[in-house]
Amino acid sequence: MALAFDEFGRPFIILREQEKKSRLRGLDAQKANIAAGKAVARILRTSLGPKGMDKMLQSPDGDVTISAHLLRCLFLFPHVPLCLRSLRLLLLCLLKLLHCELPANDGATILEQMDVDNQIAKLMVELSRSQDYEIGDGTTGVVVMAGALLEQAEKLLERGIHPIRVAEGYEMASRVAFEHLEQISNKFEFSADNIEPLVQTCMTTLSSKIVNRCKRSLAEIAVKAVLAVADLERKDVNLDLIKVEGKVGGKLEDTELIYGIVVDKDMSHPQMPKRIEDAKIAILTCPFEPPKPKTKHKVDIDTVEKFQTLREQEQKYFDEMVQKCKAGIVREKSFGTTKDRMLYIEKCANSRAVTIFIRGDTNCCYVGNKMMIEETKRSLHDALCVARNLIRNNSIVYGGGSAEISCSIAVETAADRHPGVEQYAIRSFADALDAVPLALAENSGLPPIDTLTAVKAQQVKENNPHCGIDCNDVGTNDMKEQNVFETLIGKQQQILLATQVVKMILKIDDVISPSEY
Numbered sequence: 268m269a270l271a272f273d274e275f276g277r278p279f280i281i282l283r284e285q286e287k288k289s290r291l292r293g294l295d296a297q298k299a300n301i302a303a304g305k306a307v308a309r310i311l312r313t314s315l316g317p318k319g320m321d322k323m324l325q326s327p328d329g330d331v332t333i334s335a336h337l338l339r340c341l342f343l344f345p346h347v348p349l350c351l352r353s354l355r356l357l358l359l360c361l362l363k364l365l366h367c368e369l370p371a372n373d374g375a376t377i378l379e380q381m382d383v384d385n386q387i388a389k390l391m392v393e394l395s396r397s398q399d400y401e402i403g404d405g406t407t408g409v410v411v412m413a414g415a416l417l418e419q420a421e422k423l424l425e426r427g428i429h430p431i432r433v434a435e436g437y438e439m440a441s442r443v444a445f446e447h448l449e450q451i452s453n454k455f456e457f458s459a460d461n462i463e464p465l466v467q468t469c470m471t472t473l474s475s476k477i478v479n480r481c482k483r484s485l486a487e488i489a490v491k492a493v494l495a496v497a498d499l500e501r502k503d504v505n506l507d508l509i510k511v512e513g514k515v516g517g518k519l520e521d522t523e524l525i526y527g528i529v530v531d532k533d534m535s536h537p538q539m540p541k542r543i544e545d546a547k548i549a550i551l552t553c554p555f556e557p558p559k560p561k562t563k564h565k566v567d568i569d570t571v572e573k574f575q576t577l578r579e580q581e582q583k584y585f586d587e588m589v590q591k592c593k594a595g596i597v598r599e600k601s602f603g604t605t606k607d608r609m610l611y612i613e614k615c616a617n618s619r620a621v622t623i624f625i626r627g628d629t630n631c632c633y634v635g636n637k638m639m640i641e642e643t644k645r646s647l648h649d650a651l652c653v654a655r656n657l658i659r660n661n662s663i664v665y666g667g668g669s670a671e672i673s674c675s676i677a678v679e680t681a682a683d684r685h686p687g688v689e690q691y692a693i694r695s696f697a698d699a700l701d702a703v704p705l706a707l708a709e710n711s712g713l714p715p716i717d718t719l720t721a722v723k724a725q726q727v728k729e730n731n732p733h734c735g736i737d738c739n740d741v742g743t744n745d746m747k748e749q750n751v752f753e754t755l756i757g758k759q760q761q762i763l764l765a766t767q768v769v770k771m772i773l774k775i776d777d778v779i780s781p782s783e784y
């Protein structure tokens with residue numbers, strides 16, 4: 268730091284930042300970045316799968332957040348013996364005392380709350396967020412995959428392979444895996460008349476959530492909502508047309524699907540009718556008036572008649588605008604003994620928008636109504652995404668790590684076809700694909716390497732890409748039999764996104780950090 272003066276004699280301070288900036292170049296930069304990425308992936312690795320662990324996160328103001336697995340276990344088993352139930356209540360009271368939140372247990376949420384500082388770690392958070400945004404599922408898996416790719420890349424760099432060669436090899440391998448996924452995919456059959464398969468799938472998604480008690484009705488609501496806004500011919504679903512609203516009170520079972528919208532308002536006067544059919548209403552976010560001319564005009568009115576004509580003209584224009592508005596039914600609904608009222612606007616001709624109106628009860632008196640509504644919203648979001656993904660593309664691949672193992676075998680074989688240095692990176696990609704089944708096995712208390720080796724050998728022997736990790740100890744590791752599947756686009760997206768992020772990280776060879784003042 269130095270004090271200097273400008274031409275008017277005013278003092279100013281020169282910070283010699285450049286000298287103090289810490290700088291990492293070449294291999295050191297890549298290693299530091301890889302370490303940061305791996306650290307994030309390591310945190311999420313233990314959360315993967317049906318038996319994943321929980322994370323306890325403390326916010327700067329001291330509030331504690333526990334990811335939902337633990338809480339879920341407490342709610343899902345109401346049949347546990349009384350002594351255990353007392354323990355459950357005790358724990359819930361404790362959580363309440365700790366001001367616990369009830370977040371979804373997915374990677375995106377955990378990372379969101381970790382408030383990471385490092386730029387590379389932020390990239391991993393973004394990675395999970397992109398997967399959530401595009402697909403709505405697989406947010407933990409994508410980070411685990413990226414972490415494994417980074418781990419393998421580190422080994423290759425240490426062996427003296429240039430990062431660009433690694434990036435190229437990864438790109439080739441990801442293409443092989445992408446295409447292989449398509450080959451092992453199956454079609455998930457359903458139609459507008461036969462929505463049961465879709466309902467069953469959404470039920471599977473909801474079964475691991477706290478709202479499990481109402482999974483059948485919520486799954487039906489989610490599927491009907493998605494079908495209401497879906498364009499089955501173009502295979503397009505605009506989830507923005509589905510509004511998910513919640514109001515404290517009532518029971519979760521009262522959650523309903525409204526083919527229209529719900530406004531948290533009542534009729535402005537008590538004497539107004541509570542139900543208006545064939546109503547004409549417009550809900551606007553802009554003024555409702557005849558357009559004003561952009562240029563200035565002068566109208567000379569010198570007689571009363573001329574004024575009348577002008578007024579009538581304006582009136583007519585306005586009338587036409589009103590006539591153009593179509594709204595079906597407006598009705599006011601009041602809830603139970605409370606004075607709460609809402610306006611339902613339904614059967615509108617020009618809008619396909621639907622609303623899922625959640626009523627939040629206390630599943631047990633220890634979880635607040637509001638929390639329940641928030642958790643229901645998150646769970647429904649997952650179910651809506653699953654249904655939307657299947658409508659967009661009804662191809663599925665089987666889960667439990669089976670698809671990754673099958674891809675790993677295919678990529679390994681592809682490596683032999685490449686004579687260049689890339690083959691090392693391609694082989695490493697195949698090893699990285701094993702990270703998901705390894706984590707699933709480890710998290711389920713199974714010996715990871717032994718389990719993976721056995722499953723891989725079985726896939727090769729039986730030529731069956733559906734063999735995966737039997738996390739729940741069902742007795743078969745055929746994921747088709749267990750009905751554990753993921754959408755093809757979701758899995759493909761995971762591989763593409765993880766590869767892109769890792770390539771991006773590998774291409775950074777200079778890290779300049781700000782000076783520490």
Ligand code: ADP
Pocket residue numbers: 314315316317319373374404405406407408409665666667668703707736737738739751752753
């Ligand atoms: P993500 O946020 O990536 O979806 P999850 O914690 O939901 O992470 O775990 C998803 C992984 O768990 C997937 O690989 C999926 O195939 C696997 N999985 C889910 N249910 C089962 C099951 N019953 N048996 C084996 N694997 C399962």
